[in-house]
Amino acid sequence: MADLTSNFLGIKSPNPFWLASAPPTDKAYNVNRAFEAGWGGVSWKTLGEDPHIVNVNGPRYTTMMSNDRRVIGFNNIELITDRPFQVNLKEMRQVKRDWPDRAVVASVMFPMNEASWAKHIPIIEDTGIDGFELNFGCPHGMSERGMGAAVGQVPEYIKQATEWCKKYATVPVIVKLTPNITDVIYPAEAVLEGGGDAVSLINTINSIMRVDYDSLTMFPTTGGMGTHGGYCGEAVKPIALNMVAEIARNEKTKNLPISGIGGVSTWKDAVDFIALGASNVQVCTAAMVYGFKIVEDMKTGLSNFLDEKGMNSVDELIGKAVPSVTDWKFLNLNHVDKAVIDQDKCIKCGRCHIVCEDTSHQAIEYSSESGDRVFTVNDDECVGCNLCVSVCPVVDCISMVAMTSGTDPRTGKEISSEVADWTTHENNPLKVS
Amino acid sequence: MSNNKIKSEGVNIKSHRLSKKEIEDNFSDLHSPLTPIEALIEADRCYFCYDAPCTKACPSDIDVPGFIQSIRSDNLTGAAEKILSENIFGGMCARDCPTEELCQQACVRNDHEEKPVEIGLLQRYATDSVLNNGVQLFSREENTGKSIAVVGAGPAGISCAHRLAVLGHKITVYDAKDKLGGLNEYGIAAYKSTNDFAQQEIDYILDIGGINIETGMELGKQITLEGLQKQFDAVFLGCGLGTVNQLNLHNENISGVIDAVEYIANLRQTNNKDELMVGKHIVVIGGGMTAIDIAVQSKLLGAEQVTIAYRRGKNAMAASEYEQALAKKHDVQIQYNLSPKQLIADESNVSAMEFDVMKLQNDGSTKATGENLTLKADVVFKAIGQKLVTEGLTDNSLELEKGRIVVDEHRKTSLTKVWAGGDCILDGDNLTVSAVQDGKLAAISINETLTQGA
Numbered sequence: 001m002a003d004l005t006s007n008f009l010g011i012k013s014p015n016p017f018w019l020a021s022a023p024p025t026d027k028a029y030n031v032n033r034a035f036e037a038g039w040g041g042v043s044w045k046t047l048g049e050d051p052h053i054v055n056v057n058g059p060r061y062t063t064m065m066s067n068d069r070r071v072i073g074f075n076n077i078e079l080i081t082d083r084p085f086q087v088n089l090k091e092m093r094q095v096k097r098d099w100p101d102r103a104v105v106a107s108v109m110f111p112m113n114e115a116s117w118a119k120h121i122p123i124i125e126d127t128g129i130d131g132f133e134l135n136f137g138c139p140h141g142m143s144e145r146g147m148g149a150a151v152g153q154v155p156e157y158i159k160q161a162t163e164w165c166k167k168y169a170t171v172p173v174i175v176k177l178t179p180n181i182t183d184v185i186y187p188a189e190a191v192l193e194g195g196g197d198a199v200s201l202i203n204t205i206n207s208i209m210r211v212d213y214d215s216l217t218m219f220p221t222t223g224g225m226g227t228h229g230g231y232c233g234e235a236v237k238p239i240a241l242n243m244v245a246e247i248a249r250n251e252k253t254k255n256l257p258i259s260g261i262g263g264v265s266t267w268k269d270a271v272d273f274i275a276l277g278a279s280n281v282q283v284c285t286a287a288m289v290y291g292f293k294i295v296e297d298m299k300t301g302l303s304n305f306l307d308e309k310g311m312n313s314v315d316e317l318i319g320k321a322v323p324s325v326t327d328w329k330f331l332n333l334n335h336v337d338k339a340v341i342d343q344d345k346c347i348k349c350g351r352c353h354i355v356c357e358d359t360s361h362q363a364i365e366y367s368s369e370s371g372d373r374v375f376t377v378n379d380d381e382c383v384g385c386n387l388c389v390s391v392c393p394v395v396d397c398i399s400m401v402a403m404t405s406g407t408d409p410r411t412g413k414e415i416s417s418e419v420a421d422w423t424t425h426e427n428n429p430l431k432v433s
Numbered sequence: 434m435s436n437n438k439i440k441s442e443g444v445n446i447k448s449h450r451l452s453k454k455e456i457e458d459n460f461s462d463l464h465s466p467l468t469p470i471e472a473l474i475e476a477d478r479c480y481f482c483y484d485a486p487c488t489k490a491c492p493s494d495i496d497v498p499g500f501i502q503s504i505r506s507d508n509l510t511g512a513a514e515k516i517l518s519e520n521i522f523g524g525m526c527a528r529d530c531p532t533e534e535l536c537q538q539a540c541v542r543n544d545h546e547e548k549p550v551e552i553g554l555l556q557r558y559a560t561d562s563v564l565n566n567g568v569q570l571f572s573r574e575e576n577t578g579k580s581i582a583v584v585g586a587g588p589a590g591i592s593c594a595h596r597l598a599v600l601g602h603k604i605t606v607y608d609a610k611d612k613l614g615g616l617n618e619y620g621i622a623a624y625k626s627t628n629d630f631a632q633q634e635i636d637y638i639l640d641i642g643g644i645n646i647e648t649g650m651e652l653g654k655q656i657t658l659e660g661l662q663k664q665f666d667a668v669f670l671g672c673g674l675g676t677v678n679q680l681n682l683h684n685e686n687i688s689g690v691i692d693a694v695e696y697i698a699n700l701r702q703t704n705n706k707d708e709l710m711v712g713k714h715i716v717v718i719g720g721g722m723t724a725i726d727i728a729v730q731s732k733l734l735g736a737e738q739v740t741i742a743y744r745r746g747k748n749a750m751a752a753s754e755y756e757q758a759l760a761k762k763h764d765v766q767i768q769y770n771l772s773p774k775q776l777i778a779d780e781s782n783v784s785a786m787e788f789d790v791m792k793l794q795n796d797g798s799t800k801a802t803g804e805n806l807t808l809k810a811d812v813v814f815k816a817i818g819q820k821l822v823t824e825g826l827t828d829n830s831l832e833l834e835k836g837r838i839v840v841d842e843h844r845k846t847s848l849t850k851v852w853a854g855g856d857c858i859l860d861g862d863n864l865t866v867s868a869v870q871d872g873k874l875a876a877i878s879i880n881e882t883l884t885q886g887a
Contacts, residue, residue: 067473067505347544350483368484393480394545 002306003313004299006040006103008280009172009197009257011130013040013103016270016314017298020261020282021046021107021133021176024292026081028091032098037292038299041103043200043282046080046135047088047124048109048147049116055082058222061288062209064235073235074285075209077227079141080109085120093127104128105174109135109147112157114164121168131171134161134196136187137178137203139230149203152178155190162194174259177201177243179236184243188253199247200259200282202240204230233285237263241276245325248277254322265294267301274314275321329422336408336415337384337400339363339377345397348373352388352398360387380409443782445713445811446689450735453707459733460706463528463624464554472558476505478542478550486539487552492862493520493870497536497552504559512559514570519873521595522588524564524634525617526866527557529625531722533755535866564637571641574601579883582607582665584652587615588865589855590671591638592872593879598643600880605665606644609651613639615673616856617865619698622726623706624733653825662850667879670826670838670846670853671872674819680718684776689783693717693727693816700730712812715739716786718773719816721751722863727814728765739764740808742771742786746793770799771806776813786810821857834859843878844871852879 006016018041019025019034026045034042055078064073081088096104106129110116121132136158138148151157158175165173175191177184179202191199206228212219218226240262247253260278264270265286273281286294302314311317341352341364353375356364363381367374377388389398403415423432451459467475479501487497496515503512516523532538532553540549563570579602583590586608594604612618617631639646650656652672661668677692679685689712700709711734717724720743728739741760743750746769750757757767771788778784787807791799821836832839832847837859840846844854854871856863861871 067477069470347541348482348486349480349541350485351480354483366484373484373486 002303002311004040004303006280006314008103008259009131009174011041011103011105011172012101013280014101015040015295015299016274016280016302017295018042018103018105018259018280018282019287020284021105021135022284022288023076023078024284024287027083027088028095031091031095031104034287034292035095035099035102038295039102039292040280041105041130043105043107043133044088044092044129046107046109046138047085047120048080048142049111049120050085052082052084053079053142055079056222059220062220062229063233063289064209071233071285071289073231074233074288075207075229075231076204077140077229080107080135080138089124089127092124092129096128096130103130105131105133107133107135107176108165109138109142110161111145111147112151112161117161117164118168121165125169125171129171131174131197132165132169133174133176133200134165135176135203136161137176137201139178139180139204139206140228149178149180152176152187152203153181155186158187158190159194162191162196166195172197174198174200176203176261178203179239179243179262180206184246185250185253188247188250188256192253192256196256198257198259198279199253200261201243201247202236202262204232205236205239207231232262233289234263234265234269237269237272241272244273244278245276245322248319248322249325264298267298267305270298270302271305271317274317275319276325277319277322279318280314331421332419333422333425334416334418334420336403337386338379338382338403339384339386339388339398340401341375341377341388341398342396343374345394346375347394347397348375349393350375351391351393355387355391360385364388382410443811446710446782448708448710450711451707453705456706456734460623460627460730462627463622466561467551467554467558472504472555475551475555476501479505480541482541486541487536487550490535490539492535492864492867493526493873495519495523495536495556500559501550501552501555504555509559509562510568510570513563513568516556516560517563517570520866520869521592521638521873522617522634522865522869523556524560524637525588525621525626525631526869527553527560528630529617529621530864530866531753531755534753564633567637567640569640571595571599573598573641573643576603577601577884579603579666580605581667581669581879581883582661583669583671584608584656584661585615585671585673585855585857586610586613586635586646586648587671587673587855587868588617589673589868589872589875590615590669591635592869593669593671593852593854593876594644594872595638595641596873596876597879598641600876602643602880602883604644605647607647607650607652607656609649609675611648613646613648615671619701620694620723621701621865622697622730623701624730651825653822658825658831658851662848666850666883668851669872669875669879670851670857671855671868672822673856675822676820677815678818678820680773680776680815680817682773682776684778687776687778687783688781689811690776690813690815693719693723693814694819696814697723697727697730700734706734709734711736712810713737714809715812715814716808716810717741717814717816718786719743719814719818720745720749721816721818722756724814724816725752725756725760725765727816728760729763731812731814732763732765736812738766738809740766740768742768742773742788742808744770744772744791745799746770768806768808772799772801774805777807783810783813786813819856837861842874844875845878 004015021043025042060078062075063071136152142148143150175196258278260273261282264281264283270281353364353366392398481498500512500515536552537549583594583606613635614631717728770791774787789801790804838853852875855868
């Protein structure tokens, strides 16, 4: 069995699955249940100044569902903890005492003045927590008050607040980033400059779920009026993966440890995040949809996967896929893929044909003359776009196969083993010779 | 119609074999309708195929992926519109179509996981939503001043009448029976059309207006084909098959030997199924849907032993495999290769039936083996097919072949002003859905003919 123990910034946990700062980590009751279920660590729901904030007493969560009511995306307008500061401290102290082998990190959010950080950070650290996570990501409510995403959207603020926290903390400081920005590299570099030990990402994405089709108001509302919330769950994973990979392959930030967050629902999602540069993952939505028990499969799934790959620990997986991520301009324009349909597996639904015909390159032909429905790829038109593979309901029925020799019948050009990208392409006005 | 009623109640032939409650339960819906969540989940299974095989397999050309997509998006009116605009009897067809041989047989999910999308149940879900709420989806075009006679108020006739009414024509529908619907009302197994659905559907269809109904009018009696041709701009014959085939055995008239079609009609019309006379040992002669229907329904009424005796092999049976399985599920025995030899009577009632045991020859025909088999029977149901009543048709040089009306692809007969469809035409396949299609195609052709040069 592969070793699942995790050492993130010196914070040890029996596995790399932490619960993200969110409703599941709001109080000792939940956190105790999470640890009983086997979670490796928690980021305690964000602490703020006293007097504590208040939450709405109406819909805080809404989901986007498939027709069989599987949750695809999840929206929330809940704010940070709405319990007194001291109550949280007392419970954190007790939990850390009861569960010394688990990671307990305090998520915090304070205003942009040093005094507040100076006042709160040492008292929180005194509970025995393993680290801090700075919530610069919450996109709703708190951002209206100059905190959360309002800080995370200004690199200078990130740097400043990180410096303050580092000044008063002795344990590691993780900075949680908002995805509601244009380029995640700027906030990540600001964390480095501020002396932060790691980043965690992503926090939630600004969102409105839908309208109510009867009242034609936004949905949901609190007594008739609604506000945008933060979007998370499976639907956001690709956005999160890109941001994680961007930081992991950026020269300046490539050694900055990353805690991956955003739609982790199974061990496979964890593999995605870790291979693209994260050292561990944090989970919220999946727990809020299924309860804490889902961690069991995450652990055995990841462990079995590592075994199959011949890896002894999670550490060996970290960043494995990062070297394969590059800029578009460096993609090999000499490479030629063609779609190949396995006729034995084809169930003849024709979706590959109609989407290619209507929306792409007219490269999948249909014949029904013999009474049999037959779908075949026309290599003269196929650009290897992968749309057919993407819509085919049968696993491994259509695959993209690279041409290694001969002539591409679409372009009439000979297949070349040489790599040639946009930077040297004749159509590029800025080409380098 | 020659038919022998059961003359008297005896030890083995009696009513009240089961309680009213038991019979009610037995004759409830064969398939429960889908709940909204079931419908959404099932609709999600549709792959929205291109040039969809299910649609191609549908005799009435329903855009199956199209209506399922509308169910998926909660657009039930749109879904019903897609169905009913091709097949106004979409509700009944959802209940009685042999989907396992038509659309669901063609579903590509069969290749993927051997479980097709439940197209029939989804179609019922969509059509029920407008029928139950009385949502009228059709309106009549401007009056054309043309009038058309429709003979027979079954699926073919009413389908034709509805389409012609939509197109602005004036229709008179004649039917010999008291109630409209033809076999939908008098023939389909009771557990496929519960809660008086056939009448509910007819009411919904006729609600469009412009269709005048004349019941108690039989062709060749109160009305003649010649008269209709004179009186109307066009005539559609959807008169079905008015009489049943006989065994041609010498003592066929003895008590206990019954036409299945007539027994089913009684069963469908009675409010007290528990009062129907039911035999203890029942033999059904035939191999089609009617044979299955009477066998299963006899079981549901409390018969102890029901055997279907079919003269050829399993594969030659007209009843689908699904229907044969349904019969077996209800403990009906199906015996193949039995050809009726003689009825054995006990005093005044049939007591058994003797068969020649047949064997399949290489050329596909069957030959008597010389062996015989006798099955105990208090009731013998004849379900060996129906035939066209030709009185009232033949005098008019209407072309018939094999006892059926000859039509072209537009369902036009040999007579200039006469079209026909449903069971009465040559090569008709006895399906409700095909009858509906015949009526629709005839209506389109009639409309084109009547409005040409207008």
